[in-house]
Amino acid sequence: MMTDHDIEARLREALRVVAEATALDETTLPLVWEPARRRWRPVVVVAVAFVASLVAVGAVALIPAGNTEPAPPASPGIDPDLRFPVLPSIPGVTEAWGDYSVPGENAHRQELAVGTEVEGGFVDAIQVTVWPEYNLAFALEGDTVRIGDSEGVAVMSPPGEPPWVTLSWTVGDLWFLAHDPRGRLDLVVEVAEALLVDPAAGFSDAVVVGGLPVDLALLYPPTFIEPRPQPYVDAVADNAGAPAVQIAVSDAPSALALATRFESGEEVVVRGKPGYLMMRDGSLTIAWEELPGTVVSMTGPPGGRLAELLAVAEAVEFVDEATWQSIYDSDGPRPIPTTFVPPPTRAPNTTRAGP
C-alpha cells in the first residue's frame, strides 16, 4: 500500500535526480563582453543586498513605531533627502517587507520611448535603452537582423505566445536594446535605424533621434538616467498569493518616463498630482512624481481596481531612511505596524485627468 508519505518521498527523489542530471550550458556563463577599448567605464547596474550586510553589521535598528529613540543617520551613500514610502493599513494585508538597491557609480544609461500619442495618454510604446557598452552576462541568441549597415539580434516570443520582440545591436561601443511588447520586428528595426549616434558627444548626449516611421511619435526623448536608490515595499494579504500592493521609488526622471516602460499609459491624477495608469499581466500600476525627482510607482494585485489603488496611494507616507528602516525588515516579511500611519483624513482622489 503506497502512502502519501511514500509518494512525496518518491517525488522528492525523482525531482532531485532529474535536477542533478540537468545539463548546464557552461559556455554561456562567462561571456561578459570585453571591448578592445573603452571609451567610457563599463556600465553595470549595481544593487546592494541587505541580507549579507545585516549579518555583518549585526546591529539593525528595527525600532518599533512610536519609539522615542533618536533615529540613526542615513546609510552611507544615501541622499538624506531621499524619501522612502510607507504603506498605510490595508484591509486583509498582514505582512510587508521593504528593501532597496543602491546603484553603483557607473550604472548610467539612456532611455527613450516612441509610440502613438492618443488623447489622454499613449499606446503601443516601444522602449529603447542604451548603455555605454554591452553588459549582458551572456551572449544573446536569436535571429540576425540587418539594421542599416550593421546587424542586430532579435529575440522573439515563442510561437503561440503573445508577441513581443527585443532587438539588440551595437553602434561603436554603445549597446542598444529596443523592446516592443507587440512584437512588430519590422517597426522596431525602423526605429533602430532612426537612432543616430554622435561619436563626438559624451555618452549622455550621444543618441539623437532622426526620422521616425510614420505614425510614430517620440514619447520620451533620449534621457540620461542618473542611478539612484530605489526603495520598495511589498505588502502581502494572508488570503491571497500575489503581493496585494507593491510601492517603489523609481530612478525614472518623470512619471511619463516610468509609464513608457509599459506598453500604454493613461493620464490619471494621483494624490493631486499628474500621473499615469498602466496595466501589465492583469495588474494595474500607477505612477506619479511625488516630489521633484521622486517618481513613485504602485502596483495592485491581478484584477485589482483603480479606485482601490488610488485610495491606498492617498494614504501613503514618505519618511526618511532611518524611520523607514525602523518599520520594514529587509530580511523577510513582518507584521505591518498598523498604528504607524494614520488613516487618510481626506477622501481619496479618484479623478482621472483628461476629458
Added chain:
Amino acid sequence: MIVRAEPLTFEVVYRQERPGLVRLSHLLTGSNAVAEEVVQEAFLELHRRWGGIANPKAYVTRAVVNRSRSVLRRRAVERRYAPADARVTLPPEIDETWTALARLPAKRRVALVLRYYEDRPIVEIAELMQVRPGTVKSLIHRGLASLKEQLKEHLS
C-alpha cells in the same frame, strides 16, 4: 543602521541564479533545451527592466516559472507533434515517477515541483503562480493523488 556591503550586479544575479533556474525550468517543462531558452529570455527581460526592478531575484524566478508554465500549456496542445526531448537514463523508479509527473496538468506539475523540489512555502508558491494559497493546496493534493493513481496502475 544597515550598511550595504556587497554589490549585486546583473552578472552576479545571473551567475548565482541561472544554474538553479535552468534546473527548475527543466523540472517544470521536462526539457533541458527548452529550459535553457526559457532562462535566457527571463534574464534578457530582467536586464531590460533592471533599472525599474526592485527585487531582481524574485523577478527572474517568477519570469522563469511563468514562461515555463506557458511552455507547458503550449505543449499540451502540441504534444502529439512534438519530438521527444533527449533524455538521460534514469533508474526505473525515478523514471516512472518522472513520467507520471509529466502527464499531470501544467498547474499541478508546477505546484508539485515548487513544493517538493524547491521546498517553497505555500504562500510563496501562490505568489509565483499568482493564485490563492488555497488553490495551491488543492493543486498539490490533487497532483499527489494523480501521481499515486498512476504509479499504482504501473505497479499493478
